[in-house]
Amino acid sequence: MNYNLKIQKTDVKVFDISVEIDFADLKSWVDSNMDTYKQFLEEQYFDDEKGRVKTEDEMHEYETWVTEEDYYNGFVDDYVEDLDLDRLWLDNCHDHSDYQMENEECQLMEISLA
Numbered sequence: 001m002n003y004n005l006k007i008q009k010t011d012v013k014v015f016d017i018s019v020e021i022d023f024a025d026l027k028s029w030v031d032s033n034m035d036t037y038k039q040f041l042e043e044q045y046f047d048d049e050k051g052r053v054k055t056e057d058e059m060h061e062y063e064t065w066v067t068e069e070d071y072y073n074g075f076v077d078d079y080v081e082d083l084d085l086d087r088l089w090l091d092n093c094h095d096h097s098d099y100q101m102e103n104e105e106c107q108l109m110e111i112s113l114a
Contacts, residue, residue: 002114
């Protein structure tokens with residue numbers, strides 16, 4: 001017996017683009033959506049005995065000092081995910097023919113008797 005099949009096949013274009021992220025914008029976004037660097041320091045490095053945040057020199061050998069820049073750069077993934085990716089792509093993809101093609105799975109849409 002013959003059957004007619006309707007199959008959906010999706011191919012995805014993957015673009016590598018370079019994006020300039022303004023540190024001040026990143027910092028503002030993190031301060032509004034996460035914790036400020038000051039809050040982070042108070043939570044991570046507060047010395048109960050001294051009643052204040054430890055200095056870098058007072059850190060224990062198992063503790064790693066996180067700089068302000070490292071702290072904010074740690075949220076770049078979250079920041080970018082919160083941006084309008086279509087707009088980001090349009091503004092920063094200058095060669096729309098330069099991409100890799102990834103094949104997705106086929107999906108059966110319909111079966112009918114031929």
